[in-house]
Structures are given as C-alpha cells and as structure tokens.
Amino acid sequence: MNAPAQPSFAPARQREVVDALRRVVPAHCVLFDEEDTRPYECDGLAAYRQLPMVVVLPENEAQVIAIMKACHALQVQIVPRGAGTGLSGGAMPIADGVVVSTAKFNQILKMDKYSRTAVVQPGVRNLAISEAAAPHGLYYAPDPSSQIACSIGGNVAENSGGVHCLKYGLTVHNVLRVRMVTIEGDVVELGSGALDAPGLDLLAVFIGSEGMLGVVTEVTVKLVPKPQAARVIMASFDDVVKGGNAVANVIAAGIIPAGLEMMDKTSSRMVEPFVKAGYDIDAEAILLCESDGTVEEVEEEIGRMTDVLNASGATAIACSQSEAERLRFWSGRKNAFPAAGRISPDYYCMDGTIPRKKLAQVLLGIAEMEKKYGLRCANVFHAGDGNLHPLILFDANIADEFHRAELFGAEILELCVEVGGTITGEHGVGIEKINSMCVQFSPAEREAFFKLKRAFDPAFLLNPDKAIPTLHRCAEYGKMHVQRGQLRFPDLPRF
Numbered sequence: 001m002n003a004p005a006q007p008s009f010a011p012a013r014q015r016e017v018v019d020a021l022r023r024v025v026p027a028h029c030v031l032f033d034e035e036d037t038r039p040y041e042c043d044g045l046a047a048y049r050q051l052p053m054v055v056v057l058p059e060n061e062a063q064v065i066a067i068m069k070a071c072h073a074l075q076v077q078i079v080p081r082g083a084g085t086g087l088s089g090g091a092m093p094i095a096d097g098v099v100v101s102t103a104k105f106n107q108i109l110k111m112d113k114y115s116r117t118a119v120v121q122p123g124v125r126n127l128a129i130s131e132a133a134a135p136h137g138l139y140y141a142p143d144p145s146s147q148i149a150c151s152i153g154g155n156v157a158e159n160s161g162g163v164h165c166l167k168y169g170l171t172v173h174n175v176l177r178v179r180m181v182t183i184e185g186d187v188v189e190l191g192s193g194a195l196d197a198p199g200l201d202l203l204a205v206f207i208g209s210e211g212m213l214g215v216v217t218e219v220t221v222k223l224v225p226k227p228q229a230a231r232v233i234m235a236s237f238d239d240v241v242k243g244g245n246a247v248a249n250v251i252a253a254g255i256i257p258a259g260l261e262m263m264d265k266t267s268s269r270m271v272e273p274f275v276k277a278g279y280d281i282d283a284e285a286i287l288l289c290e291s292d293g294t295v296e297e298v299e300e301e302i303g304r305m306t307d308v309l310n311a312s313g314a315t316a317i318a319c320s321q322s323e324a325e326r327l328r329f330w331s332g333r334k335n336a337f338p339a340a341g342r343i344s345p346d347y348y349c350m351d352g353t354i355p356r357k358k359l360a361q362v363l364l365g366i367a368e369m370e371k372k373y374g375l376r377c378a379n380v381f382h383a384g385d386g387n388l389h390p391l392i393l394f395d396a397n398i399a400d401e402f403h404r405a406e407l408f409g410a411e412i413l414e415l416c417v418e419v420g421g422t423i424t425g426e427h428g429v430g431i432e433k434i435n436s437m438c439v440q441f442s443p444a445e446r447e448a449f450f451k452l453k454r455a456f457d458p459a460f461l462l463n464p465d466k467a468i469p470t471l472h473r474c475a476e477y478g479k480m481h482v483q484r485g486q487l488r489f490p491d492l493p494r495f
Helices: 011-022 034-040 061-074 126-136 152-158 202-206 240-252 265-275 295-311 323-334 336-342 356-373 401-418 443-456 471-477
Strands: 054-056 078-081 098-101 108-112 117-120 175-181 187-191 215-222 229-237 259-264 285-293 316-319 346-349 376-381 390-394
Touching: 011 054, 011 061, 034 054, 034 098, 061 098, 061 175, 061 215, 078 152, 078 215, 108 126, 117 126, 126 152, 152 215, 175 202, 187 202, 229 240, 229 295, 229 323, 240 259, 240 285, 240 295, 240 356, 259 265, 259 323, 265 323, 265 336, 265 376, 285 295, 285 323, 295 316, 323 336, 336 346, 336 376, 336 390, 346 401, 356 376, 356 401, 390 401, 443 471
Parallel strands: 054 098, 078 098
Antiparallel strands: 108 117, 117 215, 175 187, 175 215, 229 285, 229 316, 259 285, 259 376, 346 390, 376 390
C-alpha cells in the first residue's frame, strides 16, 4: 500500500493557482494547506494516493464556469470529484493539479410527481433523491451499495448501478438530462426532459466518462413508482457451480427479477455476524432473488422462481414474509464491503462483467487463482447481469501481499475478457483498471476513445491519465491486443 502522499508541486505554482481561484470564488472555497487537502488524496481506492496542489469547492454553476476558465487559462489540470466513494481511483488527484469537489452543490431543485422526474445538483446523495420522492410514492432506482453517501454527480461519472440494476438499469438508463461545464467554461446541456433530444446522443457518451469530458452542474433523473409489494427469496446451494447455473436458469425461464444477487460462503460468513441478516452460513453459495410489483404479480413470480431454483438444485429456500425481513436480507448484501474488515485487515474490490452462462466457469477460475496467489477471495456480485465484485483479502503489513492482490485482480479481469465479458460493470476504469484496458481494446479502439476526449478537451486538462491507456503504457504492460493471431504493431516489444 502507498504511504500518505507528499507534496510534489512548486510553491510558486501553487500560489499562482490559489490567487487565480480566489479572484473568482470566495476564499473559503479554496483549500491549499496540507491539513485541508489531505482528505482529498484518494477516493475509495485508498491504496493509491496523491496529495492535490489545490482543492476548490464551488457553490454554484457560475463559480464552476469561472474555475474552469481560470484553470484553462493557466493550463492547470483538473480532477472532478463527487463524494469520493468511487473504487477505481477515478478521483485520485494529480500532483500539480486542482480537485474540483461538487460536495457543496447539494440542492434538489425540482421534484415533479407528474412527469416523475427530479432535477438535482451533482452533490445530492443518491439516497436523498428517493427520500425526497417518497411522499409522492416514487423513488430513484439505481442503488449502489454506497447510496447512503455517494453523490449523483459521481454516479453519472461512473455510470453506477446497484442491486436492482437488472430490472431497472444503470445510471445511463435513469438519467434524462445533464447540464455540464466544459474545460473552456462553456455550459452544455445533453439530453432533455422529453423522451428524446435532437442531434447526436451525447448524453450516453458523457455518462460513464469519469470526469474526462466536463464537470456536471445539474442532473435530471427519472423516478419510478414504488411497487405495491416486494419480496425476496434466499436460496441456498451446496455448490457454487449449481448457484451460478441457477442464475442463468432464472433468466432463461423468462423471469427478470428486481434483483438477483449471489454470495459465496466466504462472503456470507463475513457478513452474517456483522448484520445478522439470517444467511445460511453453511451453504457454499446463496442467491437473493427479489420480485416486485402488484401483490398478485409478486406472488406469481415468487412461485415461478421457487420452482426454477428447486429444479436447479437449491438445498433450502426462505422467502421474506415482511418488509422488515426483506430489508434484513438485503442488508447483508449491502454491507458486504464493510463486513470484509471483520476478517481481513485490507481488501481489494474488483469489478468485472461476464456472460451469465460463464458464471460457474469464472468462479472456479477465481478459486484456482486463490491457490496461485495465496490469498482469499470473497465473491459477492450482481449475478443477474453478470457483474462480479470479487473482494481479494490481504494484509498490507505483510510484504508483497498488496502486489499479489493487484496481480490477482488483473488476472480476474483478463479472465472476464477471455470468456466474452468486460473489465468493468459499474466502478469505472480510473487508474485501477487502466492496464486492463490494454487487454480488452485494440490500439485503434483506444485511439478512437482519445479522439472523443480531444473533441471535448483538446489540451487533456480534465482528469488526464485515467481510463484510457496510451500505446506506450500498453507496451510496458505487455498486453498488446492481438486480432486474428496478428499483432498490430509487431515492432513494439512484448514482455
């Protein structure tokens, strides 16, 4: 693990940037003393840290515009930051750059029960939207495990999902409009409050762009009616392969659950003492399958799912009989990450996506990697859409364990690509998976990504060196993309 980062910028440059920013925003919005900037040295991926030169916290859109213009004039690099709950290092600062935090931008501007939309600022917490919409019988569907703390601006940057993304989709499926500021200080609106918007669909391009194209200042989200009823099945399996196959069988039966999650025995045993969710800790794997809708719809779907799970080899099935029990079942899944701290000093949370039919194969592959790297791995994931979250457990105080955890994680992502999946599902690439991008995408594909970034940010001032790897980086990583058995750049060294 990295030690706390040390300042690595010229004091004169810092003074120049601070003076420029203080001319356009109140002095209390500009942080530059080390004790004030230290909390911003990393996001949820605390293994990688960098002390920022300056942190600025705008309070309105006009200030964001002024900040962008000032930084553009000085050619200062910017890292946009939401709540800092991201797990890929996407909000890690740049040594001589500015962190633009939208934490003070936290107002719900409009709640419209008739159009079922909410207009919010980027610093609004994910869960706060649903809390505000509750009196109207509505809620915001994407629900990351960090929803109590994560902000909607960060959700837009990472295209976050959650346990209900199988039925209700990711952030990109639940956002109608984004208002953002470019690096030159221009305000651009993407999408609209209507079902469609004229011109190219740049909204889908912007969502998930990890702060590389602009800074969000306003978001219009879709709200959905709170279902009349919701119940959860907890199914136990004596074999992870059976559990993985059961996931595919549920979907193959034409059932789209509101949530379909899987946890292995390691995960269940670390969670149960922490939240007392009622999990079967003797099962090799458990599935959580939720149905929501009218009372009649839920009753019928629960019956169909029970039949499929029994036919798939479930050794035990329990179904929530009250809303309190349903929430208790989900509490274990939602608290899997913090519960890891009960059994390991440190953990490394991965994020890859695979075809559902490959679940069993990948889980067996991860089990072999545990032996190879001498580290435990707790598997907890959005099984319904194949989004894996392996938690690699290690101790940073033991020499080489973090390095082995990194290698373990990289091999999991390579396996995801090998079986037809992708290296991320909802956590983004950031710095954590940037080398793995070399495995999945060819040089031509990566250059297309860079061309898109140049269209928004020609000088590469917005969150540079994140998400898209350069050709040089991929050559150093030794993972040149091969197509039809031929290397596109055979003159480059292979390691």
